[in-house]
Amino acid sequence: MNRILLTVLVVVLSFLLGVAALSLWNSHREEQRVHEEATILLERVRNVMKLVTVEGDVSEIFHATSSRTVTLYLPLPSQFSFDKKATVEVRGTVLVGYDLEQLDISLDPDRRVMTIRNLPEPEILAIDHEMIYRNLDESWFNTFSAEDYSRLNRRAKERLHDAALESELMARAREQGNAVIDGIGYLAGSAGYELVVEGSDLPAPVVRD
Template sequence: MIRWYFGFALLVLAFLAGAYITREYFKSAENRVVNETAVVIAEKFTDVMKLVAVEGHFSEIYTYEDYVGWSWFPLRKKALVRVDAKVSAGFDLEFMCLVIDDDSRTVYLSQPPPPSILSIDHNLQYYDISQGAFNVFSASDYNHINAKAKENISIAALSDGTLLKKASLQMYHIIDGLESGLNSIGWNLEFTPMEPALDEFYGPELVSVQRVN
């Protein structure tokens, strides 16, 4: 009988201790103070001539696992990440040339470059992170996961081919609209594989020149 009372008393004490610890935890959570500091520095601005023709949205489930020797919990770190990305594809117009011939009422446009991926905006959501006592995550691990997730999105966007095909089709529609607009005012649009012959032709400059026979 004494043992029964003693066991019951221990059970009650354990329950009260658990209730006290839980209450103190939530109390401390309510009084928690988070300090955050951010310093944003504008380092460099660069002029670009890029045309975004199409955007694609991709989702990825990325699993990262690292261990040495044995895949045993104390020696293993693992993360399950969902990646949502917006991939912009289009054209870099930096080396395109546009020349206007007033005499022949013709606009000469160099062939546009092939489409490419211009930017990838991605967001990572960590669904599960586990790490062992002897193998923990570091800042370099998170940087690696971020870079690898972005690389996987880029590879998927390029291997699929749909994004770049849509970008090419969009460029075709843009040029077709430009040609129709020029024809409506009595001008012509011609493509040429010309290379810039004058300094003022470098870059996507709008230049008016006399016709050279």
């Protein structure tokens, strides 16, 4: 009888210890949960009139180095330079086209003339990019901060912008823009209108009777 009672006590005690361990483990898991909170702010909504004519993918690897001079007393004051270096690969999609906000199109039914004014030049409308940090090398007295990462991000976007300006994207965007004007001229000519583009050397389409 004593043996049976002892066995029952051992089983009950093991069960209680298991429940306590499980509760402690669940409590530890709850403490380790990552809490994320996002706040979306919609500051302004505006209408835009932009025509994207060319899209290009650009990628580049660039290196950035920043030095910091620190004075240490050993026991005499001595200056030491500590560097931090970053190797970043940036990939992006560049959208090139026309901002048509100032474009003005008017019709003269009596003269059968369609006039386009303020035809803009092609420009970079948007850059969608991502960064891949290939290497980050920092020193004890010169570490990377949140401001450093923001600066690298701005610099990466600037490099994509400069690379796009030096590429053939602008010329191709202008060709596509001219093709759009030619299409408008064809439609205007089909309706018996003459297309006039002020400030442009584009030839006027033939008016169809």
